[in-house]
Amino acid sequence: MRLAELLSEDRVRVGVAANSVLDAALALVDVLEAAGDLEDAEALRERIREGSNRDVVNVEGGVALPHYRTPAARRLGLALAVLEDPVPGPTAAGRAGVVILVVAPPDASALHLQAVSALARALADPEVAPALRAAPDAARVVELLAGTELPVRPHLTAGDVMTRDYPSVAADAPLRAAVESMLDGHVRAIPVVGDKGEVLGMISSRDVLQALLPQLGREREPDRTGSVRDIMSRSVLCVPVDLAVTDVANMMINKHVEQVPVVREGRLAGVLTRTDILRNLFAR
Numbered sequence: 001m002r003l004a005e006l007l008s009e010d011r012v013r014v015g016v017a018a019n020s021v022l023d024a025a026l027a028l029v030d031v032l033e034a035a036g037d038l039e040d041a042e043a044l045r046e047r048i049r050e051g052s053n054r055d056v057v058n059v060e061g062g063v064a065l066p067h068y069r070t071p072a073a074r075r076l077g078l079a080l081a082v083l084e085d086p087v088p089g090p091t092a093a094g095r096a097g098v099v100i101l102v103v104a105p106p107d108a109s110a111l112h113l114q115a116v117s118a119l120a121r122a123l124a125d126p127e128v129a130p131a132l133r134a135a136p137d138a139a140r141v142v143e144l145l146a147g148t149e150l151p152v153r154p155h156l157t158a159g160d161v162m163t164r165d166y167p168s169v170a171a172d173a174p175l176r177a178a179v180e181s182m183l184d185g186h187v188r189a190i191p192v193v194g195d196k197g198e199v200l201g202m203i204s205s206r207d208v209l210q211a212l213l214p215q216l217g218r219e220r221e222p223d224r225t226g227s228v229r230d231i232m233s234r235s236v237l238c239v240p241v242d243l244a245v246t247d248v249a250n251m252m253i254n255k256h257v258e259q260v261p262v263v264r265e266g267r268l269a270g271v272l273t274r275t276d277i278l279r280n281l282f283a284r
């Protein structure tokens with residue numbers, strides 16, 4: 001299946017008036033219901049009204065992707081709204097002028113995530129989102145997305161499930177910067193990257209504690225002036241974005257690791273954790 005097959009003109013609305021991303025998503029429920037994609041349209045509306053940003057992917061350029069795995073869906077369904085006026089986005093990243101609603105039944109987890117991932121990759125092109133917002137009609141919208149020809153693959157990959165905005169730190173950064181990144185991101189370890197985004201190592205809260213432990217309990221404050229490079233772990237398991245999630249999970253279990261950097265063409269693309277895998281398996 002290709003991305004072009006997921007969207008047709010009858011699933012596109014141009015000039016939609018909405019007050020929020022979720023308001024636009026509610027309007028698109030009617031589109032999916034008319035297309036026969038839904039088992040229970042009202043149940044989906046209830047899910048959307050819960051208003052969790054956890055179910056919305058924010059794409060730079062003013063596009064929001066609310067997506068739901070739910071028994072309310074009969075099959076994979078996709079509908080798109082070009083808004084009359086941009087609305088506040090799901091994060092502080094800006095406003096959304098395009099909303100794409102994706103739904104799938106619980107047993108279609110792979111196809112659901114592949115569709116969301118393929119859309120996110122297509123919309124990452126800086127020329128696509130502005131063109132969508134300026135599209136005069138549904139035909140132009142379909143033409144813009146059909147041209148991407150991104151395959152929706154039958155199995156999940158590391159790139160589909162990874163966390164893209166995972167924190168990282170430069171090797172020459174002070175320890176304080178690494179600790180602040182871990183605390184701000186609510187994670188226990190982060191990748192260490194070079195000037196070109198290459199993965200040089202990992203630094204964890206355990207690494208920091210081990211470095212400072214000999215100084216704890218002394219009268220003077222611990223020396224926090226060291227750099228990340230001094231204590232980071234250099235032996236790091238990295239995986240490519242196109243590696244199957246099942247293979248990644250086996251490697252993580254066998255190597256006893258909680259998270260792995262995911263790389264594309266040698267550069268950090270995201271981080272995949274055991275929690276990411278479990279969350280997607282159980283649609284959380």
